Amino acid sequence: MQVSRSEQKRRIKEIEQLVAELVRLPPQVLDHVAGLEELKPIFRETAGLKGSARQRQIKYLTKLLQEHSLEPLYAVVGRHRGKFLAERKQLHTLEFFRDTLINEALETQRACQERNMEWGENWSSRTLVELKAQLPEIDVLTLSRLSYLFARTRNPRHSREIFRYLKSIHESRQRANESLVKE
Incomplete structure (x- = not known):
């Protein structure tokens, strides 16, 4: 099945929203997420940023997360922030x-x-x-x-x-x- 460019952009936007929710979570919650060991310092750093710097970091994390399985991340966000994203x-x-x-x-x-x-x-x-x-x-x-x-x-x-x-x-x-x- 070929995915259109618009659909690709929508999917990236969904991942971006997931990352934004993950950044809002307390650091203790992210420590229990398996498979993100190399990204956890970036998440912590992003949580402390404001404005456009935070947005740039969220986009960077989105790019890095495109290679990972997102289901466990949706589950973590669902447990702590609600299941609306999933x-x-x-x-x-x-x-x-x-x-x-x-x-x-x-x-x-x-x-x-x-x-x-x-x-x-x-x-x-x-x-x-x-x-x-x-x-x-x-x-x-x-x-x-x-x-x-x-x-x-x-x-x-x-x-x-x-x-x-x-x-x-x-x-x-x-x-x-x-x-x-x-x-």
């Missing part, structure tokens, strides 16, 4: 998948029309294959049908249904994970 990141990811699926459906429809080929609800999609790898619970036929209907009619209702479906799968997965953690 939830917003998930919504953006689901929107990205929906938009990519719709764009692929529109592209496939156009290609089939140019070649005078028949195009149906059960079309094959690279996006759906990648999505199935990440969320094995999804029903590929439902998503291919909804994206097909959107491409045919351009009715935004189908786009919203795709998003709602992906969100419901994600939420059911979260509930299952939470119940496993409680046990």
Whole structure:
């Protein structure tokens, strides 16, 4: 799946917001985060800065964190500052998948029309294959049908249904994970 420049910028902005929240945390909390040993002094230094110097350091840390796994950091921020960042990141990811699926459906429809080929609800999609790898619970036929209907009619209702479906799968997965953690 190719990521547009706008999407790349959005993702970097999300990491920047994560870094800003991490900098606001007390140093004792950051000491318990594994995998950031080389960055902890920079976080402490950034916490003491003000204004544009702080912003430059946040951007620098953002650049350094792009190579790291961010899930543990979102978990730390979620425990101490609320889960809004992780939830917003998930919504953006689901929107990205929906938009990519719709764009692929529109592209496939156009290609089939140019070649005078028949195009149906059960079309094959690279996006759906990648999505199935990440969320094995999804029903590929439902998503291919909804994206097909959107491409045919351009009715935004189908786009919203795709998003709602992906969100419901994600939420059911979260509930299952939470119940496993409680046990």
